[in-house]
Amino acid sequence: MLGPLDYLVWSxxxxxxxxxxVCLALHRDTFRYFSLNLYMLAAALVTLGHYVTFHTYGYxxxxxxxxxxxxxxxxxxxxxxxxxxLYQHVFxxxxxxxxxxxxxxxxLVATAFFSYAVVRQNKDHLTSHFxxxxxxxxxxxxxVLTYLLWGAVLKLRETRTRLIQLILxxxxxxxxxxxxxxxxxxxPGLQESVLRWVPPLIGTWLPLAWAYTFSKVSEDxxxxxARLVAR
Amino acid sequence: MMIAAIIFVFSIAAFLQFFVWHCRSILASCxxxxxxxxxxxxxxxxxRDFGAEDFGRLVQLVRLxxxxxxxxxxxxxxxxYYGLLNILGRLxxxxxxxxxxxxxxxxxxxxxxxxxxxxxxxxxxxxxxxxQVADRL
Numbered sequence: 001m002l003g004p005l006d007y008l009v010w011s012x013x014x015x016x017x018x019x020x021x022v023c024l025a026l027h028r029d030t031f032r033y034f035s036l037n038l039y040m041l042a043a044a045l046v047t048l049g050h051y052v053t054f055h056t057y058g059y060x061x062x063x064x065x066x067x068x069x070x071x072x073x074x075x076x077x078x079x080x081x082x083x084x085x086l087y088q089h090v091f092x093x094x095x096x097x098x099x100x101x102x103x104x105x106x107x108l109v110a111t112a113f114f115s116y117a118v119v120r121q122n123k124d125h126l127t128s129h130f131x132x133x134x135x136x137x138x139x140x141x142x143x144v145l146t147y148l149l150w151g152a153v154l155k156l157r158e159t160r161t162r163l164i165q166l167i168l169x170x171x172x173x174x175x176x177x178x179x180x181x182x183x184x185x186x187x188p189g190l191q192e193s194v195l196r197w198v199p200p201l202i203g204t205w206l207p208l209a210w211a212y213t214f215s216k217v218s219e220d221x222x223x224x225x226a227r228l229v230a231r
Numbered sequence: 232m233m234i235a236a237i238i239f240v241f242s243i244a245a246f247l248q249f250f251v252w253h254c255r256s257i258l259a260s261c262x263x264x265x266x267x268x269x270x271x272x273x274x275x276x277x278x279r280d281f282g283a284e285d286f287g288r289l290v291q292l293v294r295l296x297x298x299x300x301x302x303x304x305x306x307x308x309x310x311x312y313y314g315l316l317n318i319l320g321r322l323x324x325x326x327x328x329x330x331x332x333x334x335x336x337x338x339x340x341x342x343x344x345x346x347x348x349x350x351x352x353x354x355x356x357x358x359x360x361x362x363q364v365a366d367r368l
Contacts, residue, residue: 133235136235140242143241143242164256168252168253169253171248172249175242175246179239179243181238182236182239186232209253209304216260217260221260223256228252
């Protein structure tokens with residue numbers, strides 16, 4: 001049974017995701033950050049879908065479970081595209097968009113193949129443990145990709161504040177989610193108590209941070225990255 | 232289990248780094264913002280820069296103003312960062328003075344960020360008030 005706090009986190013998440021989409025449209029940045037926009041739109045629709053499925057079929061129904069896990073996979077694919085889009089922004093002046101697109105396609109196929117291999121091995125007992133392990137691995141790939149991207153930002157002395165904040169917020173989201181999945185894998189008993197609250201709260205972090213970036217930081221704002229890592 | 236443990240350790244380390252850098256990017260984007268005299272009037276602090284210890288009072292004042300709705304998350308993130316700096320500063324003061332000095336500088340930046348947030352909320356409150364008066368007329 002869900003409590004008022006669950007509904008609050010649900011509605012706050014949905015509103016923030018919708019806010020980011022509207023904010024991008026108002027600033028005419030929809031196509032500049034197309035994948036990011038698509039991800040936020042899909043996340044808002046998925047949040048809405050969770051609510052509808054929960055109310056129609058119930059929390060412990062198979063329909064809700066399948067919707068939850070399939071939509072999660074879809075969102076992971078979309079967030080990979082968002083990371084690739086941020087790579088394209090960082091490497092814009094080097095004219096390597098073709099390579100990045102190829103790398104994105106290879107990464108997606110590799111991730112799909114890896115997921116398929118794990119599903120094939122576990123098809124007789126598609127348990128929550130397997131889902132947790134898969135989520136943990138996929139999000140950890142996200143952490144590594146964001147870390148590499150941040151390395152490129154520092155190396156290329158990228159100064160666009162907006163881009164820097166988008167990447168760092170994504171890094172916080174990926175690492176917190178991967179850490180939570182790993183903790184669930186290590187201590188399954190924590191799921192019902194502490195860890196139940198963590199993923200929804202982390203889920204609100206990304207739209208919250210991006211909403212701030214798009215509404216407060218202009219496209220022209222500049223920042224010296226060396227100051228962020230220097231002591 | 233081993234892979235999960237390694238991923239957990241790496242993820243937590245990455246999380247802390249990304250979180251600190253993200254907070255510093257927010258502070259850096261506010262560093263050049265000039266504060267209006269209203270903030271000094273409201274806080275009663277006349278010096279040019281706000282001190283590290285002023286953060287708590289500034290955040291309390293921010294909370295008294297009507298919410299703009301788009302800065303709450305950042306204020307909370309910087310508040311958490313300020314708390315972490317407090318702990319680090321206390322631990323480093325007797326042993327590593329250089330880190331203690333750095334935490335002090337970062338805490339001052341947090342106070343400046345809070346002052347900028349207060350300034351924005353005061354402007355917002357004034358706009359709201361003006362709008363209400365105009366609507367009544």
